[in-house]
Amino acid sequence: MTYSHLGQNLNMITFLSVIGQSVIANLTKTGRGTLFLKQTLSCTFSVLCHPRLIIKQLFSVGVLTVLIITISGLFVGMVLGLQGYYILSDFGAEETLGVMIAASLVRELGPVVSALLFAGRAGSSLTAEIGLMKATEQLAGMEMMAVDPIQRIICPRFLAGCLSMPLLAAIFSMVGVLGGQLVGVTLLGVDEGAFWSQMQSNIDFYDDILNGVIKSLVFGFVITWISLFEGYDAIPTAEGVSRATTRTVVYSSFAILGMDFILTALMFGDI
Amino acid sequence: MxxxxxxxxxxxxxxxxxxxxxxxxxxxxxxxxxxxxxxxYTITARFENSGGLKVRSPVSVAGVRIGRITAIDFDNESYESVVQMQIEPQYNTLPDDSSASIFTAGLLGEQYISLQTGASEEYLTHNSEIDITQSAIVLEEIIGQFLFSDNEN
Known part of the structure; x- marks a missing residue:
């Protein structure tokens, strides 16, 4: 009787310790991540003095992502044009198609969809690259040669990610609006003047477009932070790197969608 | 490198x-x-009811946009809506007896102020006020009037 009571207690303690372990592990990881971000940010100045490092990363992070962003933007805009036209024509309000396309692209779809694509295309490759560098002990080797890997490897990639995200989102929105115009005006016959003029009179530069740019800046910051840290913190084995890459995409997507809700509530809502 | x-x-x-x-x-x-x-230059107009008018709504004469609304305030004493609008400088020959009305663009469109020019020789200048105004048409009021007059008949 007393023995089984003791066993139950032991089970309870094991259960609690499992919870405790995972909480402590997550908290230490958050702490490591924050310290990592601090170290990265503290290198910003010295990296800005060597813009060549950033340019090389802008190529692999930004330029190589342009194609997927452009094609997705075009199709998202075209679908918005089609769907919007079918719904708006029920109300005889086809002329507001431009407003609908531009507002949804500039406020939400531009920053969010391009950030999701960026996390899948650039974020995962950053994690894999850094993780593999760690697995093959290149980072340790740099430290042996008194080269700070954070300054040489991490920080340029971080800055390149933060820089290219708003540009990619802007390209996405522009191509999307043009795709919507292609479907709405050229194929479905919405009046071109009404399409553009309604858009211009209803989209505000500061409220809509600058807020969209701020959103994409925040997303770029978070995605590059997550992907670089996951790579830097990966277990240096093939499996560890693959898991880190998966985590990058999953966490980035969660972070983007969650942050998007908060930012939208702060910027456009009255919450 | x-x-x-x-x-x-x-x-x-x-x-x-x-x-x-x-x-x-x-x-x-x-x-x-x-x-x-x-x-x-800025001119003001007082309306009994400014309806769904918003800051940055257009101000037009003869269908041409000549300015935008910059502020809508409530007057504590006369209980009127005070609308300030900024007119672009090249349109400086509006007669000072012009009247302002609030119209709606289309059935569901946004509301805007339309100015009807008067015949005066004097022009509206900075900070002058438009005296003759016509309030926004509130759909519920019209429906109410319509039902009321129907009952009388």
């Missing part, structure tokens, strides 16, 4: 296209182009 020239060119192209896209959505998609001229 070896840097091929083509890499620089592609990065430059990327940055230029990105900034160009921002410029495009600024100028072509949003109202940034109409932000530029902040000069011009």
């Amino acid at each position: 070896q840097h091929p020239k083509s890499l620089d060119t592609l990065v430059g192209l990327f940055v230029v296209i990105g900034i160009g896209a921002l410029f495009f959505i600024g100028m072509k998609v949003s109202n940034l182009a109409s932000y530029s001229n902040n000069d011009g």
Whole structure:
């Protein structure tokens, strides 16, 4: 009787310790991540003095992502044009198609969809690259040669990610609006003047477009932070790197969608 | 480190296209182009009811947009809505007995102020006020009037 009571207690303690372990592990990881971000940010100045490092990363992070962003933007805009036209024509309000396309692209779809694509295309490759560098002990080797890997490897990639995200989102929105115009005006016959003029009179530069740019800046910051840290913190084995890459995409997507809700509530809502 | 020239060119192209896209959505998609001229003169008008009028709604004469609404305030003493509008400087020959009405663009469109020009020789200047105004049409009021008059008959 007393023995089984003791066993139950032991089970309870094991259960609690499992919870405790995972909480402590997550908290230490958050702490490591924050310290990592601090170290990265503290290198910003010295990296800005060597813009060549950033340019090389802008190529692999930004330029190589342009194609997927452009094609997705075009199709998202075209679908918005089609769907919007079918719904708006029920109300005889086809002329507001431009407003609908531009507002949804500039406020939400531009920053969010391009950030999701960026996390899948650039974020995962950053994690894999850094993780593999760690697995093959290149980072340790740099430290042996008194080269700070954070300054040489991490920080340029971080800055390149933060820089290219708003540009990619802007390209996405522009191509999307043009795709919507292609479907709405050229194929479905919405009046071109009404399409553009309604858009211009209803989209505000500061409220809509600058807020969209701020959103994409925040997303770029978070995605590059997550992907670089996951790579830097990966277990240096093939499996560890693959898991880190998966985590990058999953966490980035969660972070983007969650942050998007908060930012939208702060910027456009009255919450 | 070896840097091929083509890499620089592609990065430059990327940055230029990105900034160009921002410029495009600024100028072509949003109202940034109409932000530029902040000069011009301000006139006010008092309405019994300014309806769904908003700041930045257009002010037009004969269907041409000549300015924007800059402020809508409530007068604590006369219980009226005081609407301030900024008129672009080239339209400086509006007679001072012009009247202002609030109209709706289309059935579901936004509301705007339309000025009907008068016959006076004097022109509206900075800070002058429009005396003759016609309030916004509130749909519920019209329906109410319609039902009321129907009952009388």
